[in-house]
Amino acid sequence: MVTPSVAAGEPADELDRWIRQGDYAPAEAYLRGQVADPQAPIVDGPAAQLEFLRRTRREYSLTEAELLDQLRESLPDVTQADIQAWTAADDLQHRVIDGEVRYFRRAANNLPRLNADAKRRRDAAAAERAETTPKKFDLLALIREVYAASERTGAVEVCPVRHHVTYALTVMESCDRVVPGAKVRAWLPFPQEYRQQSQVRLLSSTPEVKKVSPNGSPHRTVYFEETIGDDAKPPKFTVEFEFVTAAYCPDLDPADVKPYDTDSDFYREFTAERLPHIALTSDVRELAAEIVGDETNPLRKALRLFTWVSKNITWIGEMEYGAVPSLSLKGLTMRCGDCGVQNISFVTLCRTVGVPARWQSGFGTKPGEENMHDWAEFYVEPWGRLPVDASYGLQKSDDPKVRDFFCGRMDPYRLIVNLDYGRPLIPPKTSLRSEPTDFQRGEIEIDGRNLYFDDWSYDFDVESTPEK
Incomplete structure (x- = not known):
């Protein structure tokens, strides 16, 4: 979601500075003065920007003391010094809002995914308590x-x-x-x-x-x-x-790939930038070119991009998307995010190198793991749209077919809504x-x-x- 703009001029410039610096209180005071009817439905303009700040405060709502209590549930020996060190390393997601450090509401759960020492200590504590890991779907x-x-x-x-x-x-x-x-x-x-x-x-x-x-x-x-x-x-x-x-399990052979009709409306639509979440910036173009190298076959290009996302964008619990200005830029710069961030990063990289791609989402329905989930599709002739899940990513297998399954194929435990x-x-x-x-x-x-x-x-x- 792009923070909605207000009228141009000096107050708007000051507003942007306040928001960038985390000075939400003066920003909110200014915006309230711009809303003609606070009881009207929020659509855009100052009212929407106020709502954006409210949602961001909700995402970053934890004090250090509250975070410490959460961390002690899985890391009983955690100290304030640990928190300060992990905060300084940006492994505990936080923002300074109105002069106070506030932590992301899912920072405690995300920490072991971002910090190896925290993961080691969490696993050791779980072993001491003889906790059993729930059996996962095979x-x-x-x-x-x-x-x-x-x-x-x-x-x-x-x-x-x-x-x-x-x-x-x-x-x-x-x-x-x-x-x-x-x-x-x-x-x-x-x-x-x-x-x-x-x-x-x-x-x-x-x-x-x-x-x-x-x-x-x-x-x-x-x-x-x-x-x-x-x-x-x-x-x-x-x-x-x-x-x-x-x-869905098509037989995919790079030798069978057919050329795109690059003049078609379809090709242009699904290789285009779509701001804010599919941002084809110069940095993204440089990264995508580095990943695919001299590869020209779109099926192989997609596999290279899928492999890169799988290895380089770590899954973490994400903010509500309404508080994320750009999902792809979040994933490609911060190198972490949830399934939607991972998969729209893949879509963005595909479009950058001329492989049509789009979003798809709904729910994953594997028994015991039912939840909201996002994935994607990329397009290669003669097969058409091929499913991809860069969040499931590379599978741990020595068999390339199994390892790369989720780049062009899909399991049956899905509810496709979007x-x-x-x-x-x-x-x-x-x-x-x-x-x-x-x-x-x-x-x-x-x-x-x-x-x-x-x-x-x-x-x-x-x-x-x-x-x-």
């Missing part, structure tokens, strides 16, 4: 099964998994906008019918769904409207659906979205005013059953 076994099924049958789509999902969005009792007569609008995720994902069925909803966005929409949603009754009961929206997703990022919902939302980039948890507004994530909760319940 992804390598699944990949081998997918290859075997594809080779046995000659099919590209194999190992289908039927999914049954119940999804709910519930407004919290504490929300002060829940008043009799208020109009509530809500958008919840819904599956795309897309290549390896099919047999989508809407089974039930509460209340009745007003609209299902057309298949192929950038963000596929079910849309609700409701008027709050005299009892002022906080609204809850529930949808139940099912779908089948197969693994074919792009940052596009309007259907019907359009009145106010600034809680998540202006991605769409997974849902969106809700009351009387045209957005409810942010601290006003509601969501529940994603999925049963996944491999089909015979």
Whole structure:
């Protein structure tokens, strides 16, 4: 999200300086004076910039004492000196806001991913407590099964998994906008019918769904409207659906690659810059050229970029995207970020070297690991769009086919909701979205005013059953 601008001139220049330096209090005071109606829906301008600062404060909300308490849960011997050293090394994510150091709300969990000594001490403490690591889904076994099924049958789509999902969005009792007569609008995720994902069925909803966005929409949603009754009961929206997703396992041989039609609208669109999140800066172009070297085959180019992202952009828990000015620049400069940062960094690098690429996202549904997830696609003739997950990255295997599986192939434990990022919902939302980039948890507004994530909760319940 780009921080919305205000009118040009000296006050605006001072505002930019305040924000860059972390002097939020004077910035907020100035912006409040520019908002004509504080009760109006936030769309853009000074009101949106105020909201950006509020969301950033929420992300960086921990004091040193609060962070110390969190760290002691996994690092019982941690000291203030440790915190100061890790802060100085930028391994504890922090900002200075109004003269005080404030830590990212997920800094404690991210620390062992960024600092080897913290990881060693955490693992040693867990061993002393005889903690057992939960058994993880055997992804390598699944990949081998997918290859075997594809080779046995000659099919590209194999190992289908039927999914049954119940999804709910519930407004919290504490929300002060829940008043009799208020109009509530809500958008919840819904599956795309897309290549390896099919047999989508809407089974039930509460209340009745007003609209299902057309298949192929950038963000596929079910849309609700409701008027709050005299009892002022906080609204809850529930949808139940099912779908089948197969693994996608094409036979990819670089010798079979066909040339692009570089004059086509398609090629131009998906190799273009799209600010702020796909930023083709001179530094990015230099990096991409260094990674691909003299390689000209787009399939091999994509693999080189995938390998680089896998090895060089560390997965960490990320801020809400509405507080990140540019996802690709975050990943390619800071060299860390979550699945969305990793995959849009891959998309950006692909576009830089002339390989069409785009965002895709929804949920991962591996049993025991169900969660929101982002991945991507790149385009190579004659296969068309090929799936890629630079966050899953290189697999630990001596077999190159298994190691590189997620560059051009995909597992069946996915719910595809989005074919792009940052596009309007259907019907359009009145106010600034809680998540202006991605769409997974849902969106809700009351009387045209957005409810942010601290006003509601969501529940994603999925049963996944491999089909015979």
